[in-house]
Amino acid sequence: MSRWLKNIFSIFVLGWVLFAFSAKAQMIFRAELSQTRLRVGEQTILNIVLEGEEVEAKSGVELPDLSPYFKVDGQIGPSVSTVMTIINGRMTKRTSWQIQYLLVANKVGSFTIPRLSYRSGSQTYYSNPIMVQILEPASVQTREGDFEKMEIRQDPFLSLELEPKEIFIGEQVIASWYLYFQRQIMELNLGSGPSLADFKVMELERSTQLSPMIKEHKGEVWNVAFIQSLALFPLGAGNVNVGSLELLYQQRAGRDFWGMPITKQEVVRSEPISITVKPLPLPSPMEFTGAVGKFEMRAEFSKKEARVNENLSLLVEIRGDGNPDYILEPKLNIPAEFELYPPEVKLETAIEGGRLWSKKRFEYVLVPRKEGNFQVPELRFCYFDPESRKYNYVKTEPISIKVNPGASGAELVSQGGLKTSELKADIRFIKPNQELLKSEGERAWQEKWIGLIQVLGIALVGLAYWYRAYLIKLEGDEKFRKRQRAFREFKGRLKQAKKLAGQNKEGEFVSELKSALLQYLGDRLGISPWGLLEEEMAEVMEKNSVPKEKIKEFLVLLKDLNRFQFGKAISGVSSKELLEKSESLISTLEKVKQ
Incomplete structure (x- = not known):
């Protein structure tokens, strides 16, 4: 191997050793703040994390003094987790230690959370310092010309807007709630509704999801989302309250050891507002029913x-934006030639221009009794107009109607000598001669069929009582139930025996007929006839009042069937005769009273 290859190999081995040593000795120590710019009274979370191979389970980090800028309002943890891995036969253990502190801002200013320290053996680890800016709490805002005072203390906040500016008893007031927020909001839900005991309340709109718009408020940009609006109608004069609306939502509060976001439930409420409701001026017209607003x-x-x-x-039809409870039935002046029936009343509501409009319909039925030209005078409805502050009237024009003769106008003469008209749709019987009238009650009792109906009714009641007792006994008495069905089941098996005889199946025919006879005897007398001797069977039948000649006939029939069943012919007896003899015998036994 050349020298330069040896040098490269040596450098690689040395680098790997140094990397392994540094990896073993590597320790992660950090501190994070969920929000570094906040207002007095708002909360933030300080998250401290320590990770490494030499972290002890009981390790702790001392929190520095954060006063007067922060107050510690709670603690989550500490939590410890350990992960063990094996790579190339080498096992490593890595431990993570975490703790969270809930801090509340107390003082305006810029503040630096000093670096935190952790000592492991001879080595000391430090976190980075964290700079925080704490702002003034939002000031109280009063909107001129409105009745609302709204104090914004946090993000988010809930604003209530009321219209109009001046309110009279019964006048419609629109209450709308808007949510202002800058932080991320999750899982928003309505909490408790506002207290509105002094109003009649009708819902206008309600948002099913947040659809925020961007709006500037006091020099800051906010997301503004509509929540709901109500139509309120004050029921009395004086100072009345529109209570707080409550919203529940989830807000992020840091991350857990695995990096997943931690959320907590928060509550935001609107400020209650007191408004002044003015009384209506006096005196009010006699026709005034309490309606306030605009009407037609x-x-x-x-x-x-x-x-x-x-x-x-x-x-x-009366339509307006006032309390629909005060739209009452108008007074009608109908000509005397008409019959008037009570109206059918229907109420419809609609939202127009952000306000609630009600339409109440009164539908009357009239029946003219005389032909001619008639007129219904004008109708009037009195209401109070908040804009003009006066009582006004809405009126209708007089309504004309022409009544033509009826389809049938023939005159009839009653028994009393007076003339009456036969009416097609509305017949009135006039009987002035009372001597010709008879008492319907006296006549009814003289009819024979009345007594017959009474007797029949009593008989039906008795029959129903007997049948009910019969069903109860049939259900609870096994012997009684078998006795009642004995003859019916015998007839069924006799039919089967006839079928076998027609097919020339003599052995099966005799067996079926014998079984049918014995089963009938057992069900009828409430015994088990199978295996009884001839003398025992005769004794049981005699105890149940069966005539002796019928006992003898029954036993002879069974003896003949036994002989045939065991291959011995029955002289002079056919299957047809056996069937007829069996049916006649059982029919006679069925009539025997036990």
């Missing part, structure tokens, strides 16, 4: 012509 009114018939006794609709 219209009225119209559903058609210009109608017939006698034909339904007719009259629509009255």
Whole structure:
């Protein structure tokens, strides 16, 4: 190997040794502040991290005196984690130690957090110093001509804006909330709503997500996002409060050991505002119902012509930006020739120009009883106008309607001698001769079918009671249930035996017929007939009141079937005769009372 190659190899080995030694001895010690420019009263997090191979689990770093600029308001940690690795057969252990302090700014000025130190053996490690600028807290801002005083103490802050400037009882007030923020905000949610006990409240708009606009405020650039707006209607005079709206959000508060962001929940509230509500001037008109704002009114018939006794609709509509609860039914002066029915009332709301407008519809049904030309006089609605500070009226024009004769105008003569008109849609029976009237109650009891219905009703009740008792017994008494189904099941098996006989399957036919007879006997008498001797079977049947001749007939039939089953012919007896004999015998036994 040449000399220059040896030199290169020596330099490489020496560099690798020095690198390994420095890597082993390398220690990382740092301090970070989450915010280096803040206002008095705001918070920041001091994060101290120590990493290396020789870090002890009980290592600590002494925090220097930060007064009077900062106050320590809390601590997270310390936390310790260890990572072990094996490379080329060599095991290394690296430990990380971390602690976080929550600091609150106390004094205006520029301040340097001195470098922190950590000593490991003969080696001392230092963090970098951190420069911090602490600003004055935001001053109280008063907007001239408005009722709002807003104190901005933090980022973010929630602003409440109210319109208009002067307020009367029942006048609409728009309350809008806006969020001002410069920091990043995550997971924003509405908290508790404002206290509004002195108002009727109707929601206008609510934001489903933050859509901020850039706006300058007191020389600084802010993100401003609309939150929600409400239409408020004061219910009484005096000083009333619009309470605080609360928002919940997550804000970043540093990073953990793995570098993941740490968040914490924060709350921001708007300042409550007190406003003065003025009473309405006196005296008020007799027709005034409490409506305050701007209003308009219209009225119209559903058609210009109608017939006698034909339904007719009259629509009255009042629209305005006042409290809809005070839009009451107008007073109608309807001609005496019309019948008037109570109206159907509908309320509709819409947002126009950032304000709530209500439209209340009153739909009346009228029935004209006489032909001719008629007119509904003008309708009036009284309200208070906050701009002119006067009571005003909205009116409709008189409404004309022509009533034509009805479809049927024939005259009838009643039994009392008076003339009546037969009406198509609204028939009225006039019976002035009371001697011809009979008492419907007295006549009803004289009818025979009334008594029959009563007897039938009692019988149905009794039948229902009996059937219910029958079902209960059928469900709870196993012997009773078998006895009730014995004959039905015998008929089914007898049908199967007939089918086997028709197929010339004599062995299966005899077996099925014998089983059907024994199963019927067992279910009917509540016994197990299988394996009983002839004498025992006769004794059981006799105890259950079966006539002796029927007992003998039943036993003879079973004996014949046994002989046939074991290959012995039954002289002079066909399968058809066996079936008929079995069916006749069981039908007779079914009639025996136990």
